[in-house]
Amino acid sequence: MTDQKVLIIDDDRLMRNSLVDLIEAAGWTTKALARATDAERWIDQFQPDVILSDVRMPETSGLDLLKSLSAAPPVVLISAHGDIPTAVDAMNNGAYSFVEKPFDPKRLLLILSHAAENYQMQQSNLRLKERLRELSGVDRILLGQSPQMHRLRDMIAMVAGANSAVLVRGETGTGKDLVARMIHDLSSRCDGPYVAVNAAQITAANLPHIAHKASGGTVLLDEIGACPPDVQPVLLRMIDTGEVLPVDQGGPEQIDLRIIAATNEDTDAAVKAGTLRADLIYRLDGFSIDLPPLRERRDDIALLATRFRQEFATQYDCVPPPLEEDELSALMAHEWPGNVRELRNLMDRRVMMARHGMTVPQDTALDTKPGDTHKTGLRTAVAAFERQMIGKALHAHGGRMEDVAHELGIGRRTLNEKIVKLGLDKNALL
Template sequence: MSPQTAFKVLVVDDDKSMRLSLVDLLEASGWHVQALPRAALVAETLGHFHADVILSDVRMPGMSGLELLASLDTSQAPPVVLISAHGDIPMAVQAIQDGAYSFIEKPYEPRRLLTVLTHAAQQSRMRVSNVRLRQRLYQLSGLDRVLLGQTDIVADLRRDILDLAETGVPVLISGETGTGKELVARALHDLGSDPDAPFLALNCAVLSPDTFEAEMFGVSGQTQGRLVAASGGTLFLDEICSCPLPVQAKLLRVLEDKTVLPVGATQPVPVTLRVVSATNEEVALAVSDGRLRQDLLFRINTIVLTLPPLRQRRDDLTLLSTHFLAEYARIYEIAMPELSQDDLAALLAHDWPGNVRELRNVCERRILAARRGGGSMVQALQNDSLFDDVPDTLREAVASFERELIAKAIRAHQGRMDAAAEALGIGRRTLNEKIVKLGLDKDALM
């Protein structure tokens, strides 16, 4: 068993010689061991030592092994194997009835002890794995909302994400605003080999060359640095084409050397990161304009995933609209309004510049109107002066559109930022960064 997969056991025994004997046996058998002299220390220790199984003496001063067993939440805590030189049949039966995995008498037979502990640890790992799987499937609901659809282009994209998740290769996600790039990046991470590893999302457009090294690399003897803290996980570089060129050079060095040098340090620190990037621009144009380093592009675009705009998957509009209407009807506790022929015609006629994110907001506006006893999808599609003053450039137009959508989401959710981020289909960190970048005043919106 490798060090990364070795089982972890928490040994609790007030007898020092017995405690050390158990530690020697278990460590010689490849286990990670943490030993404690008192059961009262278990709860605190489990906060940082994620044991697969607890091996505890029964008779101890203060809290006994049976009292320790009774104090643990059996749905969350690792299984408990009790060991005692004073055990008898009634005590063993009572311990099993109270939730102990097994009961072993001293003097113990080492092979049997190791067998019992191994089976308990395997069962614990399987239980944790099942819980994580359920959590991963629940977390993927965001991906389902963005990639819900029956068109071939969406089905192919879902298959690509599942195929790429385990590979660890760099992926560049290309797509217009509102197509769900960050949620796809998170799906690649969540479906990968280590979904519990860190996921570090960076909005490259707001990175400062002056503070980048201190924030990302850390300061020797003071701060660890976000890249070091995220080592072993996924680095998500959003809006990569908007990254300042000096920052691009520093990122490239990290990706090439797989190390960072904290400010003031003399020795580099190794980091291992899977890189997923995203952009709503043409990367070739960004390279030719000198805004994106070509050598950095070559490091991040091993695989390119292109998210389709909503106008290219109009066959999914009815399915998506029904899904979002049902979701918001449940949230606002009203009956879902039916889609009329006029509603469907309006949906199909609209060009959807904000893509799935815009459709979500349109459906929410429809439900909010239904709460007041009226409304239609035609009315919900009205842009409320969004394009009264059309900006001169595409970048300004996108910023104006994002500013309006974010402002509406914040108002609709009474300033609850988690709910606003969920409605927009983006992460809370991304929402905060966009609020700063777009110069929005949250207090003034309420």
């Protein structure tokens, strides 16, 4: 049996009754209408997963109905007068499918089933995305309008609806624990416990305790690459069988939990090095989520910095300090080895300094490259960033100063002054 619902619209009473009998015999719930003018009211009231409508009807045709509906379930049109132009018109106006009478009952049911399943999946994703937006703490790390962040939020919403294991990869500070928590909060296990443990601290003895503690919910195995070798086969067995073996307590016990693993390591390298079992990673990698480092989504830096300044200003009961142009340029030039966490901590210090009337020191240390031990001040970082931006623009526009100034959003005179100040050789860049 199915819980899918179809709204049937056909002015022919015999055909309408025949469709109701056929579709209800397949386990569907139906609502049948004799005219399309009543459709919108019943769509709101009946909440169908698919609409099956005749094309030629008095007052409002099936094609007219299709064109008038917005954000409605998929529409399957059926007609004894079907021809290629009508079918093309129907599909161009958003029909899910077009079926001619006489029709094959099995084919019609299959089309309706596929249409309803697609619609239900779309609705489920929309609900998950809405819950994702409402979750407290989402903005802390998942704030951003870059394509990478849109894909990440969509991936989280999709994965949350499944029950498979998830492997979250990302550098330090990208928000792996928050993503894992969001997957739990968006899932059907949201009312169950969420237990986060450091995989390096798991032993074969305490694994049953962890499993029981997380029963009905989700367990996050953070830094899975550090899981002790002797624990990995025990963990693998637990994933494969859904059972744990309590110490000195007889036979195996069933457990019900979802596992999310997180790591900032290269798991392939760990497998090759023999520190991580390949079969364990295969089991944990039901879904993979890769968190983008901040340096790969620089368009989000200003947005994140602004949000963090507002957050800490509220916390410290003060006015958010303005983000000066030199500061923003330095932030944009920085490589962010600590990712969003590093930016958030920096904005914390920035607001605290402003609250106490302190200005940003010119020797504020920001690495220009990951692992570079040479520290540069804000002015040096700004100069490096401006030199890079102006150089690229000069090269891209063949030295045409008006075009370069327009791209950079500055005046021609300002551009000339910056070229001189930065010691740029215009000819060498072309």
